Amino acid sequence: MKSLDGAAERVTADALDRFWDGLTAAHPGGPSRPDELLEPSLQRSVRRLRLVDQTPGPDPVFASRLRTELTRRQPALLAIPPAFGGRRFGSLARRRVLVELVVAAALLLAVLGGGPALNLPVSLDPAAPTVAASAAAPGSAGFAAVAACALTVTPEPTSTASGAVPIPTRPAAPVTPATATELC
Amino acid sequence: MEQTWQGAVAVETPLSENDIDREIVARARLDPRAFAPLYDRYLDRIYRYCYRRLSNHEAAEDATSAIFARALAALPNYRDGSFRAWLFVIAHNIVVDTHRRRRPEQPLADAYEPVDHELTPEEAVLASDARQSLHRLLGDLPADQRRVLELRLAGLTGAEIARVLNRSVAAVKMLQLRAMTRLRSELGVTARSREQRHEVA
Numbered sequence: 001m002k003s004l005d006g007a008a009e010r011v012t013a014d015a016l017d018r019f020w021d022g023l024t025a026a027h028p029g030g031p032s033r034p035d036e037l038l039e040p041s042l043q044r045s046v047r048r049l050r051l052v053d054q055t056p057g058p059d060p061v062f063a064s065r066l067r068t069e070l071t072r073r074q075p076a077l078l079a080i081p082p083a084f085g086g087r088r089f090g091s092l093a094r095r096r097v098l099v100e101l102v103v104a105a106a107l108l109l110a111v112l113g114g115g116p117a118l119n120l121p122v123s124l125d126p127a128a129p130t131v132a133a134s135a136a137a138p139g140s141a142g143f144a145a146v147a148a149c150a151l152t153v154t155p156e157p158t159s160t161a162s163g164a165v166p167i168p169t170r171p172a173a174p175v176t177p178a179t180a181t182e183l184c
Numbered sequence: 185m186e187q188t189w190q191g192a193v194a195v196e197t198p199l200s201e202n203d204i205d206r207e208i209v210a211r212a213r214l215d216p217r218a219f220a221p222l223y224d225r226y227l228d229r230i231y232r233y234c235y236r237r238l239s240n241h242e243a244a245e246d247a248t249s250a251i252f253a254r255a256l257a258a259l260p261n262y263r264d265g266s267f268r269a270w271l272f273v274i275a276h277n278i279v280v281d282t283h284r285r286r287r288p289e290q291p292l293a294d295a296y297e298p299v300d301h302e303l304t305p306e307e308a309v310l311a312s313d314a315r316q317s318l319h320r321l322l323g324d325l326p327a328d329q330r331r332v333l334e335l336r337l338a339g340l341t342g343a344e345i346a347r348v349l350n351r352s353v354a355a356v357k358m359l360q361l362r363a364m365t366r367l368r369s370e371l372g373v374t375a376r377s378r379e380q381r382h383e384v385a
Contacts, residue, residue: 013357016364017342024339042361045368052318052371053337058231062245067224070252071217 016042023050205267212259219256226268227252230275233338237279239319247282251275269344272335276348321370329363332356 015038023046185198199207205225211218230251234244254274262270322330328349335345342360346353 009358009361010354013354013361016361017357020336020360021341024336024341041368041373042364045364045371045373048371048373049318049321049333049364049367050337052321054318055232055235055337056241057228058245058248059241063227063231066227066249066252067220069249070223070256071220 011037012039012042016046019043020046023047202266202268209259209262209267212256216256219259222255222267223252226271229338230271233272233275233334234279236318236322236334236337238282243282247275247278250278254278266341266344266347268340269347272338272340272344272348276335321367324370325363325366329359329366332359333363336360 019038019042205222208218208221208225212222227248231244231248234247234251235241238244238247251271251274255271258274322333325333331349332345335348340348342356343353345351346356349356351359
């Protein structure tokens, strides 16, 4: 008798599981075919339990904020959300990017000796910052002074092992403001 | 839609939910921005599951945040099988940890807050009553039966629940049956006796 009850219980348990899986697959409120092996009262109980479940969903503000935080966890270039593609991003951050690009370009030209090409004013006083250098960006005055000083420095020729005297050239290695002051 | 061939005829079969999840996971592994669709698909279920377990709006939000953060970080570890079950394993573990961290004197349902965003006052009261009823109904069950029903209400299948709870499928089915048999009368459903059913037939 016990094994029959156990078997009957297993059949009912299987039927209930099938029925509930069917409801799950059909998605919210979707009807499922009644299972002939499942008591109607159990079917009604499952449906009623789902109806009684009035658990609230997440707050939309929380949901949006969490979504943004999660999708922001990546390289900075990829993380610009669409909401910032407009004026708010362009007016401030874009200006900073432009300034940094100008500074980088000025540094590059100074290192490559592009001062004359830009007609940068040359000062005999290497400590005096030039107008162009100070306008480019703060902190770059020293590099303009280096470029200016390099025009006036003539390193003493030294002989090589073969005895030939090399043609004096501008120093190839980048010169820091401190060493430029020494040279000048 | 997935296209297969039956002889010379192309047959389109709709992709299952799990197939869709796996495609999104594959993309999300290459570009984390692609995680957003998974988040959108599961946020509601995860949040409600946490709220049912924790009965507290703030705790549910914290748990939900932790669950998705951990899921995103652990995406490379997802191998195969139901993504939904994999996600709810994370959810289950985080909720259990949350319970453990709670102070013993703090009751489980200390603030059954009605978080009703777009309901009229009357609807809010009814919804609150319904929530309290569900909470009472589930609270009367033994813990293992309650866990099964909570995951059922989150939309998991029996097999997925077995994976989350690390139980056999047969055990989950029995827990489910016993829980619903117990709740049947409390839900106001009358069970007809076998003789009565035969008479009707």
